[in-house]
Amino acid sequence: MSTETLEAPVAKQKEAMLSKRRRKFVTDPLSDDNPITIQVLGICSALAVTTQMQPTMVMAISVVFVMIFSNLTISLIRNLVPTRVRIIVQLAIVATLVTLVSEVLKAYAFDMYKELSVFIGLIITNCIVMGRLEAFALANKPYDSVLDGLGSGLGYSWIILAVAFFREIWGSGKVFGYPVFEAMGIENFSTNGLMVSPVGAFIVLGFIIWVQRTKSGYVEH
């Protein structure tokens, strides 16, 4: 009897900063619950910005930033947000963060700002962001939400970087703008125009999903 009452406070002991449960928030979206390949969210920007690796990298960093901070903000005010207007509240906060990113890029990385143009603004409508706010941040504590945002952001990032890698190397024979084939002495590498158009992204993304699902055995129900 007495042992049972003693056990209770032990269970309530403070959870480690990176406990197994929390690590899963970050690692799950990388493969098993990937926002792009499994949940099939955020496809629009995955097709649009992935012609070259450099802008893709900036896009990835921006999305990770927006996801972490929108998740954090929503989680902090989750008990204050009126249920009936919660979507508008989420949208307002995401839009504010995206505008911040856009303004900072405009001031400090103008060339990138020009290149990414509307796609930074379109992070607002990236379903991954809203999806995580609705599904996670509204019901979880701030620290967990930050981890969740980081995980989903990274899950999105590595996929678009992988797509961009194949598209850039096939479409323009470069990696991060560096002409790899010329450096290897292959002068007449013929680039594939299809890879530069959004169709190329569909094909590459299709292959990535195929490989991933073959390995994980995931089936759509």
Place this chain on the structure above:
Amino acid sequence: MQQSNSYIIIFSLVLTVILGGLLSGVSQVLGPTQKKAIDLDTKKQILGAIPSEKDKIGDLTGEQVIDRYAEVIQSFVSDADGNLIEGVVAEDVNIEKNYKKPLAEKQFPIFKYSYGGEEAYILPTFGAGLWDAIWGFVAITPDFKQVKGISMAHRGETPGLGARITDPEVQGRFVDKMIVDASGNLVSVVMIKGEKNPVSKLGPNKVDGLAGATLTAVGVNNMLEAYLGFYKNYFDKNVKGANALTMNQ
């Protein structure tokens, strides 16, 4: 949990004020840096119209570009009749706003490039592409007959198709093309339909087109034709050796 209407209204108001305040604060703080970035970008585009400068710009820092610009560029502003307007800074003239004004009110900035004996007039142009605005800086020889080079930019053309007007290879096609025909009439330079056309199809006034982006190419053609027509008056009145041209539309 259902909140009362007044709670929702107050919550929304407070949120709006906080987010609005944050954004306007950031905009105030970053405003001057952004203006500098835009100015620098414009100067890069102006210098980029000269092929020998375009090759160098990539290696320069922002400050070096501004120094280089100050060294080689002189600027003027002209009205539609070709008369110089005093007291207006050419770099501050917004080409897009002028584009929408009636012709008589339009102001035309002109950037004169001179370095090591090489001279050219860099003329800003503006027009409509397929989806949104396109603009460019075309460098013309002082006799108003030949293109030295061009730099072009766009706001929303399709990547890989119309957006290729920013591609150095595409811009390079305009170099040394003539804007006048054999008898000296102003005919502008025209991007023809299709790409990889045989050389025989291209004359001194024609350049290879953009496959899959013919409408953007048409936008470029219209932009060049219109603005070269506008600038003709300035050359007739102010630049020696550029006289006796007749417009042939």
